[in-house]
Amino acid sequence: MMKTVNFAILGYGRVAPTHRDAILSLAPEARIAAVCDRDPAALDAAESDLQTTKGGVNLYSDLNDLLANPDIDVVSVCTPSGLHAEYGIAAARAGKHVLVEKPMDVTLPAAEALVQACAENQVHLFPVYQNRLNSTIRLLKAAVDKGRFGKIFAINSTVIWRRTQDYYDSAPWRGTRAMDGGAFMNQGIHFLDAMRHIGGEITDVQSTLATLGRSIECEDTGSALFRFKSGALGNLFVTMLGFNDREGSLTVIGEKGQVKIGGVALNTIEEWSFAEPDPGQDALARDSDYHTASVYGNGHKAFYRQTLDTLQSGTPPVDATPELDSLKILLKLYA
Ligand SMILES: NC(=O)c1ccc[n+]([C@@H]2O[C@H](COP(=O)([O-])OP(=O)(O)OC[C@H]3O[C@@H](n4cnc5c(N)ncnc54)[C@H](O)[C@@H]3O)[C@@H](O)[C@H]2O)c1
Structure with missing residues (x-):
C-alpha cells in the first residue's frame, strides 16, 4: 500500500x-x-x-x-x-x-x-x-489542442466580482502593494493564467488600472490588452466593484468555433459552437458534470489529486521556472 x-x-x-x-x-x-x-x-x-x-x-x-x-x-x-x-x-x-x-x-x-x-x-x-483543472477548462483546452477553432482570433475574459470594503478591512494585508496587490494580482491572476493556458505565450501587454470604489492601496478595477505570440488578441477586464459576484468568464473566438466558459469562476459552459462536430467532446460539453455549481469548481481537489499522483510516482522535481510566467505578465501589467 x-x-x-x-x-x-x-x-x-x-x-x-x-x-x-x-x-x-x-x-x-x-x-x-x-x-x-x-x-x-x-x-x-x-x-x-x-x-x-x-x-x-x-x-x-x-x-x-x-x-x-x-x-x-x-x-x-x-x-x-x-x-x-x-x-x-x-x-x-x-x-x-x-x-x-x-x-x-x-x-x-x-x-x-x-x-x-x-x-x-x-x-x-x-x-x-x-482553474486549469476545472472540467470546463480541461475540455476547452482539449478542443484547442485538437485544432477545432482553426485560427484563434481573440480571447476575452471578464471578471465582475464583489469584494466589499469589509472584505478589505478584514485583514491588514488585503489590497496592499507589499502583501497582496489589487484586483489583478489577487483575483484576476486566475483568469490571466487561464488565458495563457488556452492562448499560449503573451508577448505584448497594455493596461489601465484604477482604484474607484474601495479604500485600498492597489487597484479595484482595470482592463488589460494582450497580444499572443500566435497573433491573437486578448482582453481581460477585472473589477471587484460588482453589485454582486456576476461573472468570471473566458470566451475564445476562432475561425471555426466559439466557446464561452462562464459562471462566476469558469465553472459553466455557456456557449460551445463549432463548424465541425466532435461527438465525444460535444457530448461532454452538454454533460451536467461540466456545469459545476461551485465557484471554485473542483479545482483544489483535482489539484491535490495531481499533487499526490506526482509524489506517488516518485518522479524527481522538475524546473518550476515556467510557473513564473503568469506572475511575470501580471507584473508587466502593473509596470
Ligand atoms: N486559489 C484560490 O482560489 C484562492 C482563494 C482565496 C485566497 N487565495 C490565496 O490564499 C492566500 C491566503 O488568503 P486568505 O484569504 O486565506 O488569507 P487570510 O488572511 O484569511 O488567512 C491567512 C492566514 O495566515 C496566517 N498567517 C499570517 N502570517 C503567518 C505566519 N507567520 N505564520 C503562520 N500563520 C500566519 C494568518 O493568521 C491567517 O490566519 C493568499 O495568498 C490568497 O491569494 C487563493
Missing part, C-alpha cells in the same frame, strides 16, 4: 478550508498532519474543524516548530501572498515539498528565489492555479 502523504496547512484563514476539504477527500492517501497559524483564533478554528480527523493534527503557532516535525511531507502555504516565498523557502530548506497558493509571491525576485530554493533542495513546488 502507498505511504500516506502528510500535509501541513500553513495559515488557516479564508482559503484554508478549501485545502482542508481537498486533503480530507483524498484520505487515506493524504492526511492533514499539522496546521500552523500565528493567530490563536485561527488555530482554535482549525482544532474544532479537525477534531474528528483520524490520527490527530498537530497545531503550531511557530513555523520553525512545524518544520522540525519529520513526519510532514508537504507544506501548503496559505498565508498572505507577500509571505509565500519566505515561508516556502523555509519549508524547502527543511526538505518539505511546497504547495503554494497563488500568486507565488508579489514580486518576481521573491518568486524566483522560491523556485531556486525548491530546485536546490530537490523538493517539488506545486503552485496552485486550480
Whole structure:
C-alpha cells in the first residue's frame, strides 16, 4: 500500500478550508498532519474543524516548530501572498515539498528565489492555479489542442466580482502593494493564467488600472490588452466593484468555433459552437458534470489529486521556472 502523504496547512484563514476539504477527500492517501497559524483564533478554528480527523493534527503557532516535525511531507502555504516565498523557502530548506497558493509571491525576485530554493533542495513546488483543472477548462483546452477553432482570433475574459470594503478591512494585508496587490494580482491572476493556458505565450501587454470604489492601496478595477505570440488578441477586464459576484468568464473566438466558459469562476459552459462536430467532446460539453455549481469548481481537489499522483510516482522535481510566467505578465501589467 502507498505511504500516506502528510500535509501541513500553513495559515488557516479564508482559503484554508478549501485545502482542508481537498486533503480530507483524498484520505487515506493524504492526511492533514499539522496546521500552523500565528493567530490563536485561527488555530482554535482549525482544532474544532479537525477534531474528528483520524490520527490527530498537530497545531503550531511557530513555523520553525512545524518544520522540525519529520513526519510532514508537504507544506501548503496559505498565508498572505507577500509571505509565500519566505515561508516556502523555509519549508524547502527543511526538505518539505511546497504547495503554494497563488500568486507565488508579489514580486518576481521573491518568486524566483522560491523556485531556486525548491530546485536546490530537490523538493517539488506545486503552485496552485486550480482553474486549469476545472472540467470546463480541461475540455476547452482539449478542443484547442485538437485544432477545432482553426485560427484563434481573440480571447476575452471578464471578471465582475464583489469584494466589499469589509472584505478589505478584514485583514491588514488585503489590497496592499507589499502583501497582496489589487484586483489583478489577487483575483484576476486566475483568469490571466487561464488565458495563457488556452492562448499560449503573451508577448505584448497594455493596461489601465484604477482604484474607484474601495479604500485600498492597489487597484479595484482595470482592463488589460494582450497580444499572443500566435497573433491573437486578448482582453481581460477585472473589477471587484460588482453589485454582486456576476461573472468570471473566458470566451475564445476562432475561425471555426466559439466557446464561452462562464459562471462566476469558469465553472459553466455557456456557449460551445463549432463548424465541425466532435461527438465525444460535444457530448461532454452538454454533460451536467461540466456545469459545476461551485465557484471554485473542483479545482483544489483535482489539484491535490495531481499533487499526490506526482509524489506517488516518485518522479524527481522538475524546473518550476515556467510557473513564473503568469506572475511575470501580471507584473508587466502593473509596470
Ligand atoms: N486559489 C484560490 O482560489 C484562492 C482563494 C482565496 C485566497 N487565495 C490565496 O490564499 C492566500 C491566503 O488568503 P486568505 O484569504 O486565506 O488569507 P487570510 O488572511 O484569511 O488567512 C491567512 C492566514 O495566515 C496566517 N498567517 C499570517 N502570517 C503567518 C505566519 N507567520 N505564520 C503562520 N500563520 C500566519 C494568518 O493568521 C491567517 O490566519 C493568499 O495568498 C490568497 O491569494 C487563493
